[in-house]
Amino acid sequence: QLMQSGAEVKKPGASVKVSCKASGDTVTGYYMHWVRQAPGQGLEWMGWMNPHSGTNYAQKFRGRVTMTRDTSVNTAYMELSSLRSDDTAVYYCAKARTDYYYAMDVWGQGTTVTVSS
């Protein structure tokens, strides 16, 4: 199970850090993906972190996104900087299958990030 942090309201230019706490297994045991969904829109893949702390970010977000984790609290994080109004979205963490790293079989409940002046 993945439990995400609560809703955030940020001003343009600020940063947001969303947390995703794993329970029932260790956050280092699988690929963790981040996906976002703008209001009324489709799904957009942002990147992943693998068990070895390697990361792969979508080109669109490189330079603005950082995915990390803290094993002491079994939690993954996604930080997005230089926020713009079009970053307003629900952000999801999602763990991948252990036998196929690129299909997401357990999702967090989502964190709403609103960017507004």
Added chain:
Amino acid sequence: DVQMTQSPSSLSASVGDRVTITCRASQSISSFLNWYQQKPGNAPNLLIYTAYNLQTGVPSRFSGSGSGTDFTLTISSLQPEDFATYFCQQSYSTPYSFGQGTRLEIK
């Protein structure tokens, strides 16, 4: 980047109907295609991975097929809980793009 196009964008059907949703990739993605179901206010739920493999716990009325550029998701006999939005996702190359979604509504 690989572009994913779903059709139709919306679909009305009745309980018991057989329904097919199509997903087309802008280039060959082999069998690296996943399907998700999303209900309003909820996170997506994995149904099918690598084109035809049924995710654990997903009813057998759901099936997937295809390879290369053309894929289908079939629901053999619609149940009331199947009315939702369905997304395909390619996992062949990053960024792992999604289709725009197919909204399945009750007729």
